[in-house]
Amino acid sequence: MDSRELIEPFERLLDDAAPLATLRATEAGAPADSLWEAITESGFLDALVPEAAGGAGLDLATLAPLVESLGARLVPLPVAQTMVARALLAANGAQPPETPILLLSPTRRDNGWHQNLASEALGAGHALVDLGDRAILVALDTAGVAPTGLHASLSARIAWDGLPPALAEIPSPAGGLQPIAAVLRALEIAGAANRMVEMTAGYASERIQFGKPIAKFQAIQQQLAVMAEQALMARMAGRIGAAGGLPPSAAAAATAKQVASAAVPVVTATAHAVHGAIGFSEEYDLQLFTRRLYEWRMADGAESFWARRLGGLRLADPAATSVAFVRTAAGG
Amino acid sequence: MFDTLPFTRIPAEDEALRPAIRALAAEIAAALPEERRARSWIGFDAAFSRRLGEAGFLGLTLPREYGGQGRGPFSRFVVVEELLAVGAPVAAHWIADRQSAPLILNFGTEAQRLRFLPRIARGELFFCIGMSEPGSGSDLASVRTRATRTAEGWRLNGQKIWTTTAPNSDYMIALVRTSGTPDDRHSGLSQFLVDLRAPGVTVRPIVDLTGDAHFAEVFFEDVDLPADALVGEEGAGWQQVNAELAFERSGPERIYSSVVLLDAWISHLRATGRRDEATAALVGSLTAQLATLRALSIAVTGRLAAGESPLVEASLVKDLGTSFEQSIPTLLADDLGSHPEEPVSAELYRTLHYVARVAPSFSLRGGTREILRGIIARGMGLR
Secondary structure (H helix, E strand, O other), X not given: OOHHHHHHHHHHHHHHHOOHHHHHHHHOOOOOHHHHHHHHHHOHHHOOOOHHHOOOOOOHHHHHHHHHHHHHOOOOOXXXXXXXXXXXXXXXXXXXXXXXXXXXXXXXXXXXXXXXXXXXXXXXXXXXXXXXXXXXXXXXXXXXXXXXXOOXXXXXXXXXXXXXXXXXXXXXXXXXXXXXXXXXXXXXXXXXXXXXXXXXXXXXXXXXXXXXXXXXXXXXXXXXXXXXXXXXXXXXXXXXXXXOOOOOOHHHHHHHHHHHHHHHHHHHHHHHHHXXXXXXXXXOOHHHHHHHHHHXXXXXXXXXXXXXXXXXXXXXXXXXXXXXXXXXXXXX | OOOOOXXXXXXXXXXXXXXHHHHHHHHHHHOOOHHHHOOHHHOOOHHHHHHHHHOOOOOOOOOHHHOOOOOOHHHHHHHHHHHHHHOOOOHHHHHHHHHHHHHHHHHOOHHHHHHHHHHHHOOOOOEEEEOOEOXXXXXXXXXXXXXXXXXOEEEEEEEEEEEEOHHHOOEEEEEEEOOOOHXXXXXXXXXXXXXXXXXXXXXXXXXXXXXXXXXXXXXXXEEEEEHHHEEOXXXXXXXXXXXXXXXXHHOHHHOOOOHHHHHHHHHHHHHHOOOOHHHHHHHHHHHHHHHHHHHHHHHHHHHHHOOOOOHHHHHHHXXXXXXXXXHHHHHHHHHHHOOOOOOOOHHHHHHXXXXXXXXHHHHOOOOOHHHHHHHHHHHOOOO
């Protein structure tokens, strides 16, 4: 299927069901049930599910722009993660639940399992949990889900004292769930970052100071050009991560999240520099993007985590040149 | 914004060129120390350029009737990538193959095409581009070198400067004024093929801070040019120059200028066994950027292959790419200087400092950073 044919109906759906007002309400504690219902009814949740299992059988590369759209609208539920979880479950003959599903790669601690930060966790009902040798489907009401307490955040810490009780068990995908989650996050970062570029360029063209739009000042133009470049880097990196389908190669996933996370400080700082004081007000939408990008930068591994992973792969690879390495290992 | 660069794969028929060009590049690279290979597309070797021509790796995008290979931009991406990846010396044919040949093909007469293109494709005829003058850098429309009509053709007077590869070139394609004054800005400029051995032409090499003399001053004193030295239309030089810019600004040479140094450093890390987290993070950060920039450059090549002239996208990639190239010597100097216990070979030290010294030029040549960001801002609708 052509990517545009796929994405336009989905974007219309999101425009109806997930306006930023819904995000604000969700962040204030309201449930996102009607949003979830609309997304479920659309059928998009099974986009990645194999056709033999009743899904659309699309690959992640085709779906990448759609995940960017979710990011661009700051959809307050783990929709892309649910799509992947449903595909992995269905491909292994397991019945997916009807709630949003997180992709978790927790750390073993004492006898339990612990994930320090899970974004959009508060609206989820289940998690697909990577235990290393296998992945299990778990109901989140069996876990300790502790909101961070951060103002308007949807993130939580998630922990099980013992082994999480499995509703279903599947083989862990090659490389685990973490690289997949990182690619999805990179695509969402790219979507939100590009939306911030549009908002900031638009604001600069409207805001008059010294008798003309501030966009006419070279100092502003040069900053916005750099911001747009970083948003472009994030988008291409995310698409490198998605290009090889599921699961991504370790190097492609590392490239995706390293570059996307590294773009966040530049994009957010420039957006706020150009917007000035209004960017800090709760009423103005910019802060919705800033807050989420700060959290997404850290979620599923920040830039140095993935840089270390990729650097380790490069140093261990016999490829004679860096160009050969990126072409074969991180070329999508 | 700028959602015009999708992830793009190089077609299989172009990838098929890779093994042969890689073997040729490896052969020449094996004979050169890292500090020579770090010269990237400034490294000059006429014999190697002729070998590339004989093997069919030059003029890839030229039609077969002009001695080319009749292929698309992706084939050139593959060949150039393999050459630059190891720092093969490509300067001799570089400008002719990248810019002069497409210009002559697009705007030249049939006689000019037949006269120049086959020899460029054979790696026998080397070109430079005469743009900058003592009073004209980024503000190119202010050029003062002038060609005036004579009974037989044109007479050229003036001066170019900072002309890369001029000391070793056969011809210059010069942007000069044929009518009006610098106040007329972009109108009245024309492009000429200037034989650098013609009477009245003086090429004076300029030694740079590395000790190399790859660029030069070029003086024109009553240089008589034949009528067919004019390329394209009189007065259309500015438009013709702009048509080349997307080709000039998006290629792998805007990403790979420091990769020989990067790989020399990685070899050093392997030799010393240094694998700590900070080192791995630095390797990984540079590798991730390289992978992403390469994908962007391929995406722009895809637009060129579709027959477009994506000047804004090319500017985005060049600004990002040259910033990356410049960051490498800066970061690696800190890294190596902060591990005084490690023996750094003299060759790596020379390679590092060669790249560090020339790196400021990466964001000057082919359009300065500030000019590019202005083009990007225009593409964003800001000006």
